[in-house]
Amino acid sequence: MTTLSAIEFGRPAARARSLWRYWRGGLRGSEFTWALAFLVPYIGVFFAFVVYPVFYGLWMGSEPKLYTEVFSDPIYQQTVINTLVFVAFGVNLKLFFALMLSGFFMRPGWWVKGLLMIFVLPWAVPELPSFISIHWMLNGEWGLLNNALYILFGIDGPSWLNSRWLALGAAVCSHIWRWLPFWTVILLAGRMSIPQEIYDAAKVDGATGLRRFAHVTFPLLANLYLVLTLLATIFLLGNFNTVYFITGGGPANSTHLLATLGIRDAFDLANPRLGVAVVMSALPLLIPLVIILMRRLKNTEVQL
Amino acid sequence: MSTITADTRPVASASGARPAERMRRAARRWRYLTNAGAAILSVVLLVWTLAPLYNMVMVSFESEGDVFSDHLWPPKASADSFWIVLTQGYWYLEYFWHQFGNSVFIGVMVTLLVLVIGSLTTFSVGRMRIRNGWLITNAALLTYVIPASFLAIPFYLIMQHYGLQNNPWSVIAVLVTFATPYAIFIFQEYGRSIPLELDESARIDGASPVQIYFRIYLPLMAPALVAVGTYALLLAWNEYLYQFLLLSNKQSMTVPVALAQFLNSDVAPWNYMMATAIIYALPPIATYYAFRNRMSSGLTMGGVKG
DSSP states (O other), rough: OOHHHHHHHHHHHHHHHHHHHHHHHSSOOOHHHHHHHHHHHHHHIIIIIIHHHHHHHHHHOOOHHHHHHHTTOHHHHHHHHHHHHHHHHHHHHHHHHHHHHHTTSSSHOOOOOOHHHHHHHHHHSSSSHHHHHHHHHHHHHTTTHHHHIIIIIOOOOOOOSSSSHHHHHHHHHHHHHHHHHHHHHHHHHHHSSSSSSHHHHHTTTTOHHHHHHIIHHHHHHHHHHHHHHHHHHHHHTOHHHHHHHHTTTTTTTTTTTHHHHIIIIISSOOHHHHHHHHHHHTTHHHHHHHHHHHHHHSSSSOOO | OOOHHHHSSOOOSOOOOOSHHHHHHHHHHHHHHHHHHHHHHHHHHHHHHHHHHHHHHHHTTTOGGGGSSOOOOTTTOOOHHHHHHHOOGGGGTTTHHHHHHHHHHHHHHHHHHHHHHHHHHHIIIIIITTHHHHHHHHHHHHHSSSSSGGHHHHHHHHHHOOOOOOTTHHHHHHHHHHHHHHHHHHHHHHHHSSSSSHHHHHHHHTTHHHHIIIIIHHHHHHHHHHHHHHHHHHHHHHHHHHHHHOOTTTTTTOOOHHHHHHHHHSSSSSSHHHHHHHHHHHHHHHHHHSSSHHHHHHHHHHHHHH
C-alpha cells in the first residue's frame, strides 16, 4: 500500500518533467542554447548547399516543354538503355563477386591475407589515374591488352572502345575493378561477424560446403546484401567518372549514362536546363529506391 | 568395436577397401582440388587487380618514341618522365606543384571542416540529445543518397551567382556537403559505445557543454575521427566532376583537372601523364595503408548504415 501511494504521489512531478523534456529534451536553458549552436554549421551547410541547389534544379527542370525535347532525342533513348544495362550488370556482378570473394578471403593462411592487401589497391588508388590508365590500356592499336593478347596468344584483339557494347562492357568492368574491393571488405566484415558457434552447430548437423552457404551463411547475410544492393544501385545511377574517362561517351555518343549526358547537354551544348531535365528523368527510379532504402535502414537494424 | 579400432589405428597396409581409408583419400583429394582452385583464383585476382596499375607504371617508364610500339615492357626504360614532372619541364606541367598544392589545400580543409561540423552535430544530437535531432540525421541520410553528380548543374550556376568561380572554397563547400553525412553516421554509431553517464557526471560536476565536448567527447572519439578524416581526405583526392566544373584556370585548378585536360589535348604525351598520375596516387595509397584497419572498420559501418 505504501509503495502504491508513493507512486501516486510522484506522478504529477514526473508529468511536469516530461513536459519540460518535451520542449528541451532534458536540457537546461544554457545547454539548450549550446546544443542549438552546435547544430548551426550543419544546418547552414544543408540549406545552402543541399536544399538550395535541389530547389534550384527542380525549378530549372520544371518546364514540360523540356521533357518532350529530351524524350525525342535518340541519344537520350540510347542513354536510358545504357544506364539500365550499366546499373543492372554493374551492381549485380559486383556484389555477387564480392559475396563469393569474401568467402575466399575467409580462408586461413598468410598468403590469403597478403593477397587481400594487394586486392584492395584499386580502392586506394584515386579513380582518375586508374581510369585514364585503363582507357589507354584498351586502345585498339597501342594498348597493353591487345599487345598482350598478340604477344602471348597471337590474337588480334578488337578495338575495345569503338563499338557501343564492347565500350559499355569495358566501362562496367572498369567500375567493377575499382569498387569490388570496397564491397568485398564490407561483406567480409559481415561474414566475420557471424559467430563461429553457428558454424559449429551446422557442422554437427552435417551442413558443410554449399549447403552451409545456402542454409547458414546466406540467410544471415541476406539483409545486408539487400541493403548493399539498394545502396550500390543508387550510387551507380549517378556514376559519372567511369563512363566519362573510359569511353568518353563515345563512339558517337552511344555509351553515355544519364549523369554524363546531363553534363554534356549542360556544358558542351550550353543548355543547362536540358541537362537538368536529363538528370531529373532519373527521379522516378531514384525516389522509390531512396524511400525503400530509408525504410530498410530505419526498420531493420543492420548489424555488422 | 572393430570399426572403432580401425578408425583410430593408423592404417598403413595397402588394403584400400577399408571405408575409413577411402574417406580419408577422398578428403585429401578434395583438399588438393580446393587448394588448386584457390591458387588459380589467386593468380586470376592478381592479374586482374594489377593489370591497370602495371600499365600505369609501364607507360610512365617509356621514353619518347616507345609509346607507340608493341611491347610488354619498354625496350629503353627510363625514369625521365618522373623527373620532367617533378621539375615541371613540360609546358603542360608548368604549374604542377602549384596545382598539387591546390589539391592538398582542398583535401586538408575538407577534412578539417568535415570533422568539426560532423562532430559538433553528433555531439548535439547524440550526446546532448536535443529534441527532434532525428530530423538532422534524416536530412544527412537523404544527402548521402543523393547522387552528387545530379546536383552539379544547379550547383555550378549557384556558384557563378555567388562569384565563386575559380575559388577553391566552392569545391570545399561541395565536398564538405557530401562528406559530412557520412561523418555523422560513423560518429553516431561510434558514440553509442561511449557511456552517456560520463557526460552526465561531468555535467553534475558543473562542466559546460563546450568543456564536455573538448575534454570528454573528442578524446574518446579519436579512432572514429581518424577513420572519417581518412575518408574525407580520400574523397577530396578522388573527386573530379566538381573540380572540373568549378576550377577552370591553370592557377586554381587541381591535379585531376590538369590530368584530364592533358587527356583531351591533341598531343597527349602518355608517359608524362602516367608519371603525373603515379605521383598523384602515392599520397592516398600511403594514407590508406597507414590507416587501413581503422578505415575499413569505419567504412563497413558506414557502408551499411547508409
